[in-house]
Amino acid sequence: xxxVYRWRLAPDGLATRRxxxxxxxxPGGQDVVAELHRPRRRxxxxxxxxxxxxxxxxxxxxxxxxxxxxxxxxRARRTxxxxxxxxxxxxxxxxxxxxSCHDSP
Numbered sequence: 001x002x003x004v005y006r007w008r009l010a011p012d013g014l015a016t017r018r019x020x021x022x023x024x025x026x027p028g029g030q031d032v033v034a035e036l037h038r039p040r041r042r043x044x045x046x047x048x049x050x051x052x053x054x055x056x057x058x059x060x061x062x063x064x065x066x067x068x069x070x071x072x073x074x075r076a077r078r079t080x081x082x083x084x085x086x087x088x089x090x091x092x093x094x095x096x097x098x099x100s101c102h103d104s105p
Contacts, residue, residue: 003034005050010036014050021059028057 005011014034020026030051038046077090080098087098095102 002032002049005034005036007036007038010034010050013053015053015056016048016050020051020053020056023053023056024059025053025056026059027051028055030055 015023016036017027032049033052034050036048036050038048040046074090075086078086078088080087080091080101082097082101085098087100091098
């Protein structure tokens with residue numbers, strides 16, 4: 001079972017996924033070492049999983065193929081299915097189309 005620490009009381013050498021990413025690292029397949037619990041009123045505590053920094057691996061570099069795939073995916077999210085125009089922003093999933101198509105009768 002993983003160790004449990006309260007908010008802001010985790011020892012040095014442990015980090016969340018976001019903290020690892022900010023350092024240019026990734027968990028690299030290691031198991032969760034500890035949990036960080038942030039208490040809340042009348043609700044279950046927020047939980048963050050902690051990983052060892054010394055066992056973390058560097059983030060894989062962005063290859064040209066991965067960059068092209070990411071660009072294609074973002075282009076698909078910006079393209080309105082009704083007017084087939086790049087809206088310049090990600091189409092809201094709640095609307096399913098660009099705001100211009102949604103607002104026009």
